[in-house]
């Protein structure tokens with residue numbers, strides 16, 4: 001059985017990941033971690049009745065649980081330190097928290113190599129999102145003019161979304177740096193044209209009712225192409241999280257994207 005700890009278990013994704021770990025017979029939930037928790041045992045929460053696991057509210061205390069895998073769905077401010085902590089203790093991180101910079105990822109990859117510990121940081125664990133990014137990358141070869149519209153629930157902390165940033169990075173690998181729109185355009189309201197990544201514009205929509213959605217819209221002469229992905233249920237991320245938990249212990253590097261494990 002693979003021993004797993006879930007960080008951020010009081011949150012939307014952490015709670016879903018905790019349920020996923022409990023449902024899989026080859027996983028053992030050895031602990032849950034969240035600084036806002038007031039419980040000592042997971043089973044004190046009605047939604048986890050009968051499911052015993054120690055609750056930790058302090059980072060160093062988690063080590064007594066001896067996890068092999070550290071699932072992280074926390075907040076951008078905490079996730080870099082959590083991932084570093086996991087790697088320093090040869091615990092394989094499976095991180096869904098977004099907001100990592102390219103420099104953060106590079107530094108953590110170097111640490112993973114030094115520690116000979118495998119792991120994964122993925123801004124999106126849904127299969128449709130991975131495909132949307134890959135199809136978009138293919139399309140950018142023929143349609144370099146593109147804008148990204150990402151749409152999320154209104155509790156989201158980071159903007160643009162991790163998925164939008166990764167999509168832009170992948171598109172930039174193909175189309176390079178290319179300014180778009182009229183070179184003389186002026187914003188009468190600042191921000192009207194969205195964020196600028198290598199000339200591509202990224203627009204972040206935040207509304208109640210949404211979960212996670214992204215549209216990559218390409219324009220060519222007399223034609224257009226839209227590639228869209230929709231997440232209707234957080235359960236959809238769990239296939240990817242479970243897959244990563246089964247594969248990262250065999251790896252000796254920290255991957256950046258679920259596609260490397262598919």
Ligand SMILES: NC(=O)c1ccc[n+]([C@@H]2O[C@H](COP(=O)([O-])OP(=O)(O)OC[C@H]3O[C@@H](n4cnc5c(N)ncnc54)[C@H](O)[C@@H]3O)[C@@H](O)[C@H]2O)c1
Nearest residue numbers: 008010011012013034073074078096097098122123124125
């Ligand atoms: N990769 C994916 O597929 C995917 C999918 C959904 C969400 N996300 C990302 O996951 C993250 C969490 O999203 P959410 O909607 O569950 O957020 P949330 O606000 O519901 O939950 C975050 C939880 O983290 C806890 N937390 C804060 N600091 C912590 C720390 N130092 N250590 C441990 N826990 C800490 C909070 O108390 C909270 O319970 C976000 O960054 C979001 O963008 C990624």
Ligand SMILES: O=C(O)C1=N[C@H](C(=O)O)CCC1
Nearest residue numbers: 098123124156161162163212
């Ligand atoms: O709910 C969120 O927050 C999500 N964030 C990811 C991102 O930033 O790309 C995608 C999945 C949902």
